[in-house]
Amino acid sequence: MSELGIDWKVLITQTISFSIVFFILWRFAYKPIFVMLQLRRERIAQGLxxxxxxxxxxxxxxxERQKILADAGDQANRLIDEARQAAARVREQETQKAVATAEQIVAKAREAAAQERVQMLGELKREVGRLVVQTTTTVTGKILTPEDQRRLAEETERQLAA
Incomplete structure (x- = not known):
């Protein structure tokens, strides 16, 4: 092999040197780097x-948030609808109470007016009877007895009632 320019001693020495350097590098440099890279790959995979x-x-x-918001919106709409319905019921009840109160007031006013009318008619009849008796006394010049006054008052009342 010396014809090819290969010196066996140098080749073996270089092979041994290369093997020692390769072993040292593999043991103390490449292997820890490979282990570190493998750990890093695992951490990256775990992070992913x-x-x-x-x-x-x-x-x-x-x-879940969207569902909760939708549920809250639905519940708010239900509460608003219930409040509107309750307000409508209250408004209807208050309207009915106001109408009933107004009807009671009108009925009382009619009753009071009817009583006042009856009272006024009674007073009017008495006054007319008194005026008839007074006019009759003045026209006839005669003093009427209590019996005559009663009879004239009754007759006047009958004619006014008719």
Whole structure:
């Protein structure tokens, strides 16, 4: 092999040196770097898995939030509708109470007017009877007895009633 320019001693020495350097580098440099890279890959994979889990949790939480908001909106609408219905019922009840009160007032006013009319008619009849007796006394010049006054008053009342 010396024809090719290969010196066996140098080749073996270089092979042994290369093997020693390769072993030292492999043992103290490459292997720890490979281990560190493998750990880093695992942490990155775990971080990606956690990120995916967080993304799914966030999506689920957002869906729950939307559902809660929709439920709250529905409940608010129901409460508003119930309040409107209650207000309408109260308004109707108050209207009915006001109408009933007004009807009672009108009935009392009619009753009072009727009583006043009856009272006034009674007073009018007595006054007319008194005036008839007075006029008769003045016209005839005769003083009427209590019996004559009663008879004239009754006759006047009958004619006024007719």
């Amino acid at each position: 898995a956690n990120a995916e889990k967080i993304k799914n949790d966030l999506a689920r939480t957002e869906a």
